[in-house]
Amino acid sequence: MLRPVLFATACAGLACTAGPALAELDDAVANALALYQAGRSQDAFALLIPLQAxxxxxxxYDLALGIAAxxxxxPAEAVIALQRVLAIQPDNAQARAELARAYALAGDIDTARAEFDTAMQDPSLPDPVRQRFDQIVRNYDRQIAGGGSDVSGFLDLTSGFDSNVNxxxxxxxxxxPLFAGFGPGQLGANAQATDxxxxxxxxxxxxxxxVSRQTRLFGSLLANIRENLEAGFDQAAATGTAGVAHTLANRDVVSLSVQGQQFWLGGDSFRQAIGVIGQYTHRLEGGRALSVSGEVFRQNFDNDxxxxxxxxxxxxxxxxRTFxxxxxxxxxxxxRSAGDHLSYTYGRANLAFELPxxxxxxxxxxxxxxxRGYDADDPLFLTxxxxxxxxxxLGLKFRMTGNVYARPRVTYTRNWSNIALYDYERFxxxxGIRAEF
Known part of the structure; x- marks a missing residue:
């Protein structure tokens, strides 16, 4: 993160601890800086902001408020506070570096770069700090040019037990019901739960x-294969996605992508799907985000x-951050109208979390x-x-070394259906071992 880099290098190079020594400051500013140095930036901001008037x-005060904000x-409050510092102390290189960071956080990379350029003109700036700032400026140049390119990926290997693979x-x-006169019908092995x-x-x-400062192209390929030992119903899938994302002036992001998938069951091709996904993401404070999305897909099933x-x-x-x-x-x-009993409307909700x-x-x-509610009566069950x-x-995620993790996990699924054939339980x-790169 940029913040620790700025704070550590600026303090080391300019012989400061976020301003004058704590002993020289009034209680409010000293307490706020102590909170900040303890990793409680939000508490420091909450202590200082009511005193602004x-x-x-x-x-x-303004430097401490700017750092905490x-x-x-x-970032908006930080920019205003740090601008006040520079109005009084135009040669304050740390305040100017913090101002550059605040502009960057607000999405104004051009102004952030210009402020860093000004800070680097200070002849008293130590070489190690100057080199660090130079690296930051080069990173800004990279963002202005479109951000360059980046590739990442993962591999996850898992073994386990499934109480109901089918x-x-x-x-x-x-x-x-259609054959009720013949009494209960015996289900074949493939229609019964298999562990x-x-x-x-x-x-x-x-x-x-x-491709530009605000527009990026993206693509991904995801594949998985699962073998159920001595049980059949093996599965495999490959999914490819390609799209474009554009960042708006308010830092919200709109994206449009196309996606295709091939699914195999028991070693044979089972289903293909291709579609379009649109998404709008609104960024909130504290690393949070709110997104809305829509999708349209066409699915084809082999031999059905x-x-x-x-x-x-x-x-x-x-x-x-955690959920x-x-x-x-x-x-x-x-x-096809003959398949109306397979058409359905659905609604779902999900909460996922990762708690350190x-x-x-x-x-x-x-x-x-x-x-899920289906449109028409099932031809066999007459409803x-x-x-x-x-x-x-529920599971754990252990970091073993670097970006390699161990992941023990248990899952539970319960599907209630008014048709007994589709009513099941699964554990x-x-x-697993997961490596990320």
């Missing part, structure tokens, strides 16, 4: 490239044309629910299917 123009997600009922027989150990590999790579469908959906997501809350709804509509529990470990998990599904997961326990 009477203390504005005091260089020590910038570090707690209030998401099927645990009943061995059911009554089919098995499994191996799974998931990998992905993504790339982003700036009645299931070919168009899928429409919209959702909203709130992302914070993501999302809700979505939409419709999957078959393209130490320097190298975090608790991860989530809980979500989904409802329209209705499902309610609950999903939950998994797994251990």
């Amino acid at each position: 009477t203390r504005a123009g005091d260089a020590d 910038a570090d707690s997600g209030h 998401a099927a009922t645990d009943l061995d027989s059911i009554v089919i 098995a150990a499994y191996l799974e590999a998931v990998g992905g790579i993504s790339a982003v490239s700036g 044309p009645l299931r070919d469908s168009n899928r429409y959906g919209a959702g909203v997501t709130y992302a914070a 993501v809350l999302s809700a979505a709804g939409g419709r999957e509509e078959t393209r 529990a130490g320097d190298r470990v975090a608790v991860v998990g989530g809980i979500g629910g989904q409802i 329209a299917r209705e499902d309610e599904q609950l999903d939950a997961s 998994t326990a797994s251990f």
